[in-house]
Amino acid sequence: MDLNSILSSIDNVNGKFIEAAQNRLDSLTKPQGSLGRLEEFARQVVAITENPMPALDKKAVFTFAGDHGVADEGVSAFPKAVTQQMVLNFLTGGAGINVLARHAGSDVVVVDIGVDCDFNASAEAGLKTALTSGRTFISRKIVRGTGNMRKGPAMTRAEAENCISAGVGLANEYAEKGYRIFGTGDMGIANTTPSSAITAVLTGRAVEDITGRGTGINDEIWKHKVQVIKDAIAVNRPDPSDAIDVLAKIGGAEIGGIAGLILGAAANRVPVVVDGFISTAGALIAYSIEPKTRDYMFAAHMSQEAGHRTMLEKLGLRPVLDLDLRLGEGTGAALAMFIIEAGLKIYKEMATFGEAGVSEKR
Amino acid sequence: MDLNSILSSIDNVNGKFIEAAQNRLDSLTKPQGSLGRLEEFARQVVAITENPMPALDKKAVFTFAGDHGVADEGVSAFPKAVTQQMVLNFLTGGAGINVLARHAGSDVVVVDIGVDCDFNASAEAGLKTALTSGRTFISRKIVRGTGNMRKGPAMTRAEAENCISAGVGLANEYAEKGYRIFGTGDMGIANTTPSSAITAVLTGRAVEDITGRGTGINDEIWKHKVQVIKDAIAVNRPDPSDAIDVLAKIGGAEIGGIAGLILGAAANRVPVVVDGFISTAGALIAYSIEPKTRDYMFAAHMSQEAGHRTMLEKLGLRPVLDLDLRLGEGTGAALAMFIIEAGLKIYKEMATFGEAGVSEKR
Numbered sequence: 209m210d211l212n213s214i215l216s217s218i219d220n221v222n223g224k225f226i227e228a229a230q231n232r233l234d235s236l237t238k239p240q241g242s243l244g245r246l247e248e249f250a251r252q253v254v255a256i257t258e259n260p261m262p263a264l265d266k267k268a269v270f271t272f273a274g275d276h277g278v279a280d281e282g283v284s285a286f287p288k289a290v291t292q293q294m295v296l297n298f299l300t301g302g303a304g305i306n307v308l309a310r311h312a313g314s315d316v317v318v319v320d321i322g323v324d325c326d327f328n329a330s331a332e333a334g335l336k337t338a339l340t341s342g343r344t345f346i347s348r349k350i351v352r353g354t355g356n357m358r359k360g361p362a363m364t365r366a367e368a369e370n371c372i373s374a375g376v377g378l379a380n381e382y383a384e385k386g387y388r389i390f391g392t393g394d395m396g397i398a399n400t401t402p403s404s405a406i407t408a409v410l411t412g413r414a415v416e417d418i419t420g421r422g423t424g425i426n427d428e429i430w431k432h433k434v435q436v437i438k439d440a441i442a443v444n445r446p447d448p449s450d451a452i453d454v455l456a457k458i459g460g461a462e463i464g465g466i467a468g469l470i471l472g473a474a475a476n477r478v479p480v481v482v483d484g485f486i487s488t489a490g491a492l493i494a495y496s497i498e499p500k501t502r503d504y505m506f507a508a509h510m511s512q513e514a515g516h517r518t519m520l521e522k523l524g525l526r527p528v529l530d531l532d533l534r535l536g537e538g539t540g541a542a543l544a545m546f547i548i549e550a551g552l553k554i555y556k557e558m559a560t561f562g563e564a565g566v567s568e569k570r
Numbered sequence: 571m572d573l574n575s576i577l578s579s580i581d582n583v584n585g586k587f588i589e590a591a592q593n594r595l596d597s598l599t600k601p602q603g604s605l606g607r608l609e610e611f612a613r614q615v616v617a618i619t620e621n622p623m624p625a626l627d628k629k630a631v632f633t634f635a636g637d638h639g640v641a642d643e644g645v646s647a648f649p650k651a652v653t654q655q656m657v658l659n660f661l662t663g664g665a666g667i668n669v670l671a672r673h674a675g676s677d678v679v680v681v682d683i684g685v686d687c688d689f690n691a692s693a694e695a696g697l698k699t700a701l702t703s704g705r706t707f708i709s710r711k712i713v714r715g716t717g718n719m720r721k722g723p724a725m726t727r728a729e730a731e732n733c734i735s736a737g738v739g740l741a742n743e744y745a746e747k748g749y750r751i752f753g754t755g756d757m758g759i760a761n762t763t764p765s766s767a768i769t770a771v772l773t774g775r776a777v778e779d780i781t782g783r784g785t786g787i788n789d790e791i792w793k794h795k796v797q798v799i800k801d802a803i804a805v806n807r808p809d810p811s812d813a814i815d816v817l818a819k820i821g822g823a824e825i826g827g828i829a830g831l832i833l834g835a836a837a838n839r840v841p842v843v844v845d846g847f848i849s850t851a852g853a854l855i856a857y858s859i860e861p862k863t864r865d866y867m868f869a870a871h872m873s874q875e876a877g878h879r880t881m882l883e884k885l886g887l888r889p890v891l892d893l894d895l896r897l898g899e900g901t902g903a904a905l906a907m908f909i910i911e912a913g914l915k916i917y918k919e920m921a922t923f924g925e926a927g928v929s930e931k932r
Contacts, residue, residue: 237659238666239647239785243901244874244894285601285931293928297599302921304600310919311912423601424931512606530892531909532606539605543912547893550673550905557672559664566655569647569786 211369211471214376218474221255221503229254229555236558237566245528249506249551256479256504257388261556264479264549267314268382269391269538270469271298271305272375274322274461277356278440279398283433285423288397292325295395298537299345305393305537306343312546314391315342316538317382321374322396322461324353348374351461354402357440361457362402368456368464372493375468376475383476390473391508391545392466393538394486398422400513403489405437405458407515409448410492411522415441418515420485420534451496459493466490471497474504481548483541484511484533488519495523506548509533509540573731573833576738580836583617583865591616591917598920599928607890611868611913618841618866619750623918626841626911629676630744631753631900632831633660633667634737636684636823639718640802641760645795647785653759654687660757660899661707667755667899668705674908676753677704678900679744683736684758684823686715710736713823716764719802723819724764730818730826734855737830738837745838752835753870753907754828755900756848760784762875765851767799767820769877771810772854773884777803780877782847782896813858821855828852833859836866843910845903846873846895850881857885868910871895871902 229251234240241247253262273295279288297303298318301310309316320327327347350370354362363371379390400422407418415437421430444457455464466482467490473480474494482491482505494501507525510516512534520527528544561568591613596602603609615624635657641650659665660680663672671678682689689709712732716724725733741752762784769780777799783792806819817826828844829852835842836856844853844867856863869887872878874896882889890906923930 236666237656237664238897242785242874242895242897243666244896246893246895287929287932290929293926294599297921297926297928300921300926302599302919302926304598304605304916304920307915307919308912311908311915423604512604528893529909531608531890533604533608534606535600535604543909546673546908547891547905550670553669553673554666557664557669558666559659559662564655564659564662564664566659567649567652570649 211372214471214475215498218498218500220500225255225258226251228260233555235560237561237564243554246551246554249548250555253479253552256477258477262552264389264552266387267389267545268317268387269305269309269314269393269542270317270319270378271393271395271538272319272321272462272465273395275324275353276396276398276402276460277354277362278358278401278436280356281358281436283401283436284398285425286397291395291397292323295320295323299343301341301343303537304535304539305542308539308542312542314542314545317344317346319346319348319465321348321371321465322351322353350374354460357402357444357458358436361444362459363456365452365456368452368459371461371464372468375465376472379469379472379476383478389479389545390469391481391483391538391541392469392487392490393483393541394462394466394536396460396462399460399462399486401433401437402458402460402463403486404515405440406454406489406492407519409441409446409454410496411518413518418518420514451493455493463490463493467493470494470501470505474501479506480504481506481508481541481544483508483538484536485513485516486536488516491523492519506544508544573734576833576837577860580860580862582862587617587620588613590622595917597922599923599926605916608913608916611910612917615841615914618839620839626751626914628749629751629907630679630749631667631671631676631755631904632679632681632740633755633757633900634681634683634824634827635757637686637715638758638760638764638822639716639724640720640763640798642718643720643798645763645798646760647787648759650759653757654685656757657682657685661705663703663705665899666897666901667904670901670904674904676904676907679706679708681708681710681827683710683733683827684713684715712736716822719764719806719820720798723806724821725818727814727818730814730821733823733826734830737827738834741831741834741838745840751841751907752831753843753845753900753903754831754849754852755845755903756824756828756898758822758824761822761824761848763795763799764820764822764825765848766877767802768816768851768854769881771803771808771816772858773880775880780880782876813855817855825852825855829855832856832863832867836863841868842866843868843870843903843906845870845900846898847875847878848898850878853885854881868906870906
């Protein structure tokens with residue numbers, strides 16, 4: 209896939225659609241602006257889709273899974289095997305993302321983009337349940353775990369590009385299938401480490417300021433994690449003006465997949481709900497490649513992970529929810545989709561003052 | 571109905587249930603505590619219901635409607651007739667609360683507790699649609715609009731008590747019908763004025779600090795509204811230690827109904843989601859009558875209306891959502907119900923580490 213042709217088809221949303229949507233919102237039986245951000249979400253969906261009556265009925269959260277060589281440095285509270293174990297949990301429907309996606313009426317698409325194991329048998333099991341359960345397993349394995357970024361690049365530049373292309377390809381495929389809104393999600397033991405590294409490089413902030421506790425590490429391991437990130441940046445010298453270089457050297461396969469999904473969503477005029485810390489690292493990569501992608505993003509929630517606020521400030525996005533989440537998988541994205549859909553339903557389903565015979569403001 | 575017997579059946583929730591719920595949450599396939607407030611909501615619902623596997627399947631938002639004599643002082647941007655027009659809009663399903671309750675899977679119970687008109691014909695129409703549409707109209711009219719509180723008491727003490735009893739009665743009736751979670755809502759042109767007055771008296775804050783723009787008044791009318799509230803407090807001298815006196819003198823019928831619904835929810839061990847500014851004025855009344863009611867309340871959202879933050883601080887509640895809403899009707903409560911239900915589903919439906927074969931934290 210030619211990334212340049214994808215990028216050339218991404219444009220800012222057109223303010224005309226924002227204005228038209230607000231005109232309709234102002235005709236509805238409520239004080240003007242009184243539904244706050246619900247109105248904002250509706251306007252943005254109308255502008256993204258360029259459709260005066262869009263639908264968000266078919267939803268998919270894409271949970272990209274990948275392993276990380278840097279897990280060998282002992283930066284996570286959980287063993288690396290949990291990545292593959294959790295992928296199986298996603299396929300049997302017992303994980304947090306399964307519960308919340310069901311609740312929000314979204315499918316879950318589990319993408320193996322870089323897990324360090326062979327999923328053939330389980331993939332089959334996953335595919336069998338797909339039609340009835342809203343869960344699908346897709347293999348787009350680019351790497352079998354990344355390299356240990358403390359010792360060298362996580363991926364080659366070609367691998368990083370292939371991760372992005374895989375995400376773009378999924379966006380194209382699911383837009384074609386009629387899905388109307390995407391959510392991003394991640395699974396990968398140790399993946400807050402590359403996400404913090406990306407954030408430090410792309411925002412210029414100190415590593416200490418944007419490195420958190422991940423799944424729950426203590427003070428001592430946190431200090432070690434900060435040092436590992438500093439070493440990884442020093443060893444690899446990623447170029448902040450070249451997001452693909454950053455992704456390759458200190459990123460991860462699932463982060464690249466997420467970045468690609470966002471680029472593809474923007475190219476297809478599909479709203480994309482960016483989950484928490486790891487997903488927003490992917491969003492920073494996508495934004496650095498093409499800033500116009502921001503118009504297509506919704507920030508699902510404010511993560512508990514230190515550094516997420518810095519990322520959202522860089523992107524200029526205000527989160528939909530603030531529920532102290534720090535699980536990932538796309539859990540925040542699933543919930544935020546429901547709220548964004550609420551805004552769109554307000555826009556589409558409320559009666560106007562005229563229809564309802566309600567007196568307007570004097 | 572004897573209010574004292576209701577009050578005597580309200581108790582704080584039992585910490586044992588909180589602890590048991592957290593134990594289950596900690597066995598699920600996620601880092602401990604990583605679902606933040608969703609876990610808090612689940613624990614609280616378990617403790618409120620004293621049921622280790624509660625359900626929130628049957629939901630109802632109660633939208634209490636009443637008129638206000640103080641509307642004659644020109645404190646609102648909308649004419650008083652809008653209260654009754656909006657009740658009809660609720661019954662035909664075109665209002666914001668209808669859209670959001672449908673989205674969240676909740677019924678809407680429209681309660682005429684003090685509207686200044688006769689709803690007989692329309693009530694019939696509303697009742698006809700009730701069975702199929704999830705909308706019901708209930709007449710519990712205590713007053714036909716309140717008195718103008720700038721000139722004297724809004725209601726008699728007996729009327730205020732009857733409003734509370736009406737709310738308690740609805741809570742009893744709907745708990746009996748198997749409803750598992752209640753939301754509060756309001757409709758009443760000019761009702762931010764009594765809500766601000768109640769807040770000033772029950773929190774001791776200056777009227778200027780807790781008076782907002784309601785449906786959208788300009789600076790000049792805002793100054794006038796502040797003066798009207800000060801006059802109403804000076805004329806009526808409500809006793810801050812007697813919440814029923816406060817409700818009678820400077821309150822409103824729908825605010826009393828909401829207070830009663832909350833008291834009845836607590837007595838029936840049903841979680842109650844308190845909407846925005848007007849609903850929280852009702853919650854302040856309920857809390858002043860019986861502070862243990864707080865354990866049964868969820869604050870739906872942080873309203874845009876000035877003063878709401880002060881109310882929530884007084885109650886010690888952190889809102890579920892922050893979406894710049896200021897519509898009322900129960901719109902925020904409907905959305906928050908969905909998020910609270912998400913927390914409960916996490917608690918009930920996620921796989922444990924053992925069930926999923928996922929390794930625990932090292």
